[in-house]
Amino acid sequence: MTTDTHSRTDATPVRAVLYVCAERGLVTPTLGAERAEQEGRAFAAAQGMTIVETVTDPYGEPDPMCRKGWRRVRELARRGETDMVIVRWPTAIAPDHVQDLRHREVNQLREQGVGVRYSWAPLSQQGPVR
Numbered sequence: 245m246t247t248d249t250h251s252r253t254d255a256t257p258v259r260a261v262l263y264v265c266a267e268r269g270l271v272t273p274t275l276g277a278e279r280a281e282q283e284g285r286a287f288a289a290a291q292g293m294t295i296v297e298t299v300t301d302p303y304g305e306p307d308p309m310c311r312k313g314w315r316r317v318r319e320l321a322r323r324g325e326t327d328m329v330i331v332r333w334p335t336a337i338a339p340d341h342v343q344d345l346r347h348r349e350v351n352q353l354r355e356q357g358v359g360v361r362y363s364w365a366p367l368s369q370q371g372p373v374r
Contacts, residue, residue, distance in 0.1 A: 284298075
């Protein structure tokens with residue numbers, strides 16, 4: 245039985261990209277970036293997902309396509325190398341004041357057969373973003 249456009253079977257682990265977009269220090273990640281990564285890894289493990297790559301961006305640029313890391317996420321989706329993107333919360337994709345950019349990006353991933361899941365506890369119980 246296939247479950248997505250990449251012909252993955254139920255026995256095959258979901259390949260996930262962990263996307264972390266948070267403020268970072270000059271040399272080391274900030275507490276927020278560390279928590280986002282830890283939370284995403286714990287979420288993936290609890291869901292039986294395999295993280296194939298962790299992609300990071302500094303927080304601040306509202307348009308995801310202007311971020312090198314997000315373009316990498318899109319490339320992995322386009323090449324069929326991931327089934328899911330794990331991100332801490334919606335504003336890591338795009339801030340609330342530019343929700344249309346967030347919807348554009350989530351829709352673009354869906355067209356590639358890739359879902360988006362949020363790892364932050366209040367949102368993590370939801371299924372893939374539609």
